[in-house]
Amino acid sequence: MSDSVLVLNAGSSSVKFGLFDIAPAEPKLRCRGLLDEQEKVPRIVVSDASGKQLFEKRHASGTPDDNGLLSDVFAWIEDYLAGGRLAAVGHRIVHGGREFYGPVVIAGQTLAALEALTPLAPLHQQRCLAPVRAVQSLQPELTQIACFDTAFHHGLAPPVSRFAIPRQFEQRGIRRYGFHGLSFEYVASRLAAIAPRWADKRVVVAHLGNGASLCALRKGGSVDTTMGLTPLDGLVMGTRCGTIDPGVLLYLMQEEKMSVDDVQHLLYEGSGLLGVSGVSADMRALLASHDPAAREAVDLFTFRVAAEVAVMANTLAGLDGLVFTGGIGEHAPEIRQRICDRLSWLGVRIDAAANAQGAQRIAAKGSPVNVLIIPTNEEVSIALHCRSLLVTGH
Ligand SMILES: Nc1ncnc2c1ncn2[C@@H]1O[C@H](COP(=O)(O)OP(=O)(O)O)[C@@H](O)[C@H]1O
Numbered sequence: 116m117s118d119s120v121l122v123l124n125a126g127s128s129s130v131k132f133g134l135f136d137i138a139p140a141e142p143k144l145r146c147r148g149l150l151d152e153q154e155k156v157p158r159i160v161v162s163d164a165s166g167k168q169l170f171e172k173r174h175a176s177g178t179p180d181d182n183g184l185l186s187d188v189f190a191w192i193e194d195y196l197a198g199g200r201l202a203a204v205g206h207r208i209v210h211g212g213r214e215f216y217g218p219v220v221i222a223g224q225t226l227a228a229l230e231a232l233t234p235l236a237p238l239h240q241q242r243c244l245a246p247v248r249a250v251q252s253l254q255p256e257l258t259q260i261a262c263f264d265t266a267f268h269h270g271l272a273p274p275v276s277r278f279a280i281p282r283q284f285e286q287r288g289i290r291r292y293g294f295h296g297l298s299f300e301y302v303a304s305r306l307a308a309i310a311p312r313w314a315d316k317r318v319v320v321a322h323l324g325n326g327a328s329l330c331a332l333r334k335g336g337s338v339d340t341t342m343g344l345t346p347l348d349g350l351v352m353g354t355r356c357g358t359i360d361p362g363v364l365l366y367l368m369q370e371e372k373m374s375v376d377d378v379q380h381l382l383y384e385g386s387g388l389l390g391v392s393g394v395s396a397d398m399r400a401l402l403a404s405h406d407p408a409a410r411e412a413v414d415l416f417t418f419r420v421a422a423e424v425a426v427m428a429n430t431l432a433g434l435d436g437l438v439f440t441g442g443i444g445e446h447a448p449e450i451r452q453r454i455c456d457r458l459s460w461l462g463v464r465i466d467a468a469a470n471a472q473g474a475q476r477i478a479a480k481g482s483p484v485n486v487l488i489i490p491t492n493e494e495v496s497i498a499l500h501c502r503s504l505l506v507t508g509h
């Protein structure tokens with residue numbers, strides 16, 4: 116019986132988990148699940164690698180205790196592993212700050228250092244750290260490993276990483292970090308496997324989910340990305356504004372008399388698709404709606420994705436490939452079509468039928484830019500990092 120790693124991926128709109136065998140070879144998915152704490156009736160669903168449901172539990176009596184649904188997950192895993200060893204729990208942690216840019220075992224002061232980064236990712240950091248604290252209280256001996264969304268972008272260099280404010284702030288860590296790195300890393304490795312001819316070219320990956328960002332890849336590494344110091348920058352998102360004139364923030368505080376907390380809430384949780392449409396943060400609901408404000412929100416979303424692809428192409432000095440991933444990127448043909456239509460001047464042309472089917476390659480025949488859909492899997496990136504940290508120590 117081989118060792119397993121439990122991977123917990125806490126995002127802004129979901130908590131996913133995966134159980135992987137990590138010995139002796141590449142991590143192999145045994146089962147995956149979803150902790151749905153946002154529904155009225157919190158529930159856990161677990162299915163095997165082929166998608167067959169293995170387990171479901173609903174907490175009809177209301178919100179479970181502080182350790183959320185994790186104690187149920189551990190009880191289920193213990194049964195499922197039937198004596199097999201759980202070697203570690205790997206976590207997606209959104210911000211690693213200046214100190215963390217590779218996977219680390221969470222020990223000593225690590226948790227406190229990660230908590231101190233909460234202001235840099237107010238919507239995410241505590242959501243990612245809550246499961247760490249829960250596992251510490253449920254299974255204090257279990258090794259826990261933090262894998263960072265920022266790490267893949269660690270090599271970003273000026274001018275990309277620099278904000279045009281006095282240097283002393285950059286020296287204090289105020290610069291572009293970038294996020295969704297575990298997703299971009301996985302997509303880059305899949306691209307190398309699926310389309311090796313393109314993997315070394317000038318490729319932009321569009322991770323379009325509830326949070327959304329772009330990454331410019333050169334030789335499989337990140338050379339630019341749309342998010343910045345925080346996951347608020349760049350594209351229009353479910354509830355986040357993305358890039359905005361910083362003067363708006365000052366105006367809201369000075370003239371609208373909004374507090375810092377009010378502005379934070381507005382920009383992180385009340386803006387983006389939700390704020391513009393007044394209808395929903397969920398792209399499915401907006402695409403199904405006839406409300407003109409919903410159509411405008413979708414239009415702003417696609418306009419800004421296309422505009423930022425052009426920014427990434429500037430960094431790459433051209434564009435050879437465009438890859439869609441994330442909930443919207445993988446499942447919304449209308450959004451892909453509208454983005455690609457806006458980018459036709461850059462040589463992006465897609466085949467309508469391939470796009471409608473969600474084929475892997477959706478570029479039109481003869482399109483100068485290759486266009487692909489590659490479903491992301493942040494859990495696999497985390498499992499790989501955990502395995503290499505456990506086996507080789509880094
Ligand atoms: N079939 C679909 N058509 C359009 N949008 C979709 C579809 N399926 C999922 N989405 C959108 O994907 C987004 C969630 O993306 P996802 O990557 O799963 O989220 P997270 O950022 O929490 O990981 C939501 O806006 C949802 O509406």
Ligand SMILES: CC(=O)OP(=O)(O)O
Nearest residue numbers: 126127294295326346
């Ligand atoms: C960093 C980020 O935006 O993550 P998510 O897509 O989970 O919101």
Ligand SMILES: [Mg+2]
Nearest residue numbers: 126127324325
């Ligand atoms: Mg996500």
